[in-house]
Amino acid sequence: MKSIKTFNPFNGNHLETYTQDSKSKLKEKLELADSTFKTWKELEIEERIELLQNLAEEVFRNKQHLSLLMTEEMGKPILESEAEIDKCIYLIDFYSKNAEQFLQDAIIETEAHESFISYDPLGCVLAIMPWNYPFWQVFRFAIPTLTAGNVALLKHASNVTGCALAIEKLFIDAGFPKGCFQTLVTDHETIEDLMGNDTVKAVSLTGSEKAGRKIAELAGKNLKPSLLELGGNNACIILKDADLDKYIDTIVKARMQNSGQSCIAAKRFIVVESIYDEFMTKFTSKVKSLKYGNPLEEDTTISCLAREDLAETLEKQVQQSIDLGAKVIKGHKRNGAYYEPTILTEVTTEMPVFKEETFGPVAAIIKVKTEDDAYEAAANSKFGLGTMVFTSNYEAASKRVSEIEDGGFFINELVKSDPRLPFGGTKISGYGRELSKEGILAFVNIKTTYINK
Known part of the structure; x- marks a missing residue:
């Protein structure tokens, strides 16, 4: 039988070996999901909310274990792992308080005796999730999806298989029916068959x-709804009146948190020339102060990437950009899975660090003459997750929201996900929205009922 091995990316130590689900085991899980849905969808929303509250307690009770598991499997600094678990608890609390309102029937006045919109769950939803936020990414899908009455199957990234199984156990221990949330221990080769299953x-x-692109193709082939949250190449605009003393920590965090492994990280820093020198001095100083070390130590602020091949890919993107004329201010050194925080200047639009997603601690700095040039450069991307602008004139910045096609526009703040606000992208960053009311309605049948006497 095939197996999956997990390793600690910081020291290379082997963590666990997991046996992959056989075809018969996958069939059993699909059948269980199908049968569980028939009863789960009939459960009153109050009962589902009670289970959510149980889940929040389970997550809180196991916070240290879950944080340690996350750090060991993908190298996230331990304080960031703990913060991720806290955010999952906040998410659960948000839907515990708001799900009933989000899902209640909407009465619509028409010529009918009665007409209304209701929200019926679709059934079993397959989630294919990445390793960079191994709990948060899954929970922001699963909590609204299950609360709406669906059941879920998780195909997680193989290097965080321990996290994937821990999530399933949390749901079971919280009292969710068996089959409501199941982890599939499998590889990408089975996804096409899963997508084709009724x-x-x-x-x-x-x-x-x-x-x-592959999942969208399979979803289209099988005429099944899909939600895609893909890569990003977010711009961080620094205007001439930006309060750098106030926001430089936020600006650095926007690139370097999670060791730079975030789709919504600031990757292109577009700086107006009148503030450029001040920005470079303060930004470089803060980046140099980041402490590399064992991710299990609480004073570590940046660590290795989740796998060595990811660091190799990042190194190649930077080297190709250097070959095209980019200048290294700091970094561009790799040791195994660790890639040193790197600052590049004289970046132009044809370079990989401008036009591609760089998944690691690399900051591409682009100097522009005017505010108009800054917005034009920010919009020059095939990606569309989010843009951030730092300025003292937030009112003027708010008038330029429509100039950026991204799914998010953040003024004097880093792009982030918040359960209270919808989250998603445009262009090749995907489609659909997670979180907020939009997230709980992502996988429901929005049904019209029309009644005449």
């Missing part, structure tokens, strides 16, 4: 552009 009614993917 039990699977929809799919949600967070991942790369390449993976998104």
